[in-house]
Amino acid sequence: MPEITDSRQIEGVNFAALRAFGDDRGRFLETFRKEWFPQRNWARVQSNVSYSKAGVLRGLHFHYHQVDYWFCVNGTVQVVLADLRPDSPSFGQTETLEIGEHNHVGVFIPVGVAHGFLALTDAVLTYNVDNYYDNSDEHGVAWNDPELAVDWKQSDPHLSDRDRGNPFLADLPVDHLPRLDTV
Numbered sequence: 001m002p003e004i005t006d007s008r009q010i011e012g013v014n015f016a017a018l019r020a021f022g023d024d025r026g027r028f029l030e031t032f033r034k035e036w037f038p039q040r041n042w043a044r045v046q047s048n049v050s051y052s053k054a055g056v057l058r059g060l061h062f063h064y065h066q067v068d069y070w071f072c073v074n075g076t077v078q079v080v081l082a083d084l085r086p087d088s089p090s091f092g093q094t095e096t097l098e099i100g101e102h103n104h105v106g107v108f109i110p111v112g113v114a115h116g117f118l119a120l121t122d123a124v125l126t127y128n129v130d131n132y133y134d135n136s137d138e139h140g141v142a143w144n145d146p147e148l149a150v151d152w153k154q155s156d157p158h159l160s161d162r163d164r165g166n167p168f169l170a171d172l173p174v175d176h177l178p179r180l181d182t183v
Contacts, residue, residue, distance in 0.1 A: 002106075004036050009095040010083045010113060011180070016106035018071075029104060031071045032128060037108045042067050042130040049126050052077075052119035057157035059116015060141045060148075060166065064178050067130045068109040075123030076100030082148050084141065084169065085112040087180050092169075094148050112178030114141050116163075118152055140166035 007013035016036050020029045034044065052058065054075075062084055070079065079097050083090045099105045100123065109115045117125065131137070143152070143159070145168045 001033075002030075002036065007081070007090075007095055009090060009093045010081055011085075011088045011090045012110040013081055013095070013113060014108040015097075016108070018104040018106060020104055031106060031126070032069060036106075037069075044069070044128040045130060046132050047126065047128050049073075049124060052117075052123050052125070053158070054119050054121050054123075055154060055158050057116065057118045057143055057152070057154070057159055057163070059163060060114040060143055060145075061116060062114040062139050062141065062178065063111055063131075063137045064139070065111065065131055065134070065137050067111060068107075068115060069128045070099070070107040070109065070115075070117075071105075071126050072100040073124040073126055074101065075119065075121040076102065077117040077119050077123050077125060078153055079107055079117050080115070080143075080150050080152070081107075081109065082114040082141070082150070082169075083112070084114050084172075085178050085180050086174050088112070092147070094150055096151065112180070116143060118154060118157055120153065141172065142166045142168050145169050 003017040020027045082094045147169050
C-alpha cells in the first residue's frame, strides 16, 4: 500500500505516494485503489485521459458534484489546487506540486477544490471521477487570479479560450461557491 498523506494546505485533499516495481523488462505501478481515500462512498464511474504538449495550462476548474483522482502517466506536470469552499478552514489556500515520471503521486481532489495543471513537458494525465461528464458542472476560476497568487512556472502558457475567460474568485458570488457539505 502506498503512503497516503493529507495536504498540508487544503482540507480534504490527499496524496498517494506510489511505488514502481521494475526490472529489465520494464516496470509495474499500481495507481489507484478506492480504499486509499477517506471518502469511502465515492465510486469511480468514468476514467479520462488528457494529452498535453509542454506549455499547455489546463484550469483552474472546479465542480459542485464531482471528485477527481489524478495520476500523471507520462511526462511531468505542475499541479495547482485552490480551496474555493468558504466554509472550509483552508478557504483561499493554494498548493502546488510536481507529479509525473520522477514523482509518482496520485492526487485526490474533493468537490470545491479548484484544480489545474501546467504541462512542464509533453504529458499524459489520467483522471478518475465519481460522476459522468456533465458540462453544467464545469466551472472555472482564472489561472492568474491575484487573490490566489499561484506561482506558475510560466508567465505565458497556452490556454483554451474557455480557460482564458475564467473569472477571478472575487467576481464569483460567495453564496454560489461549493460547500464542504457537498463533498
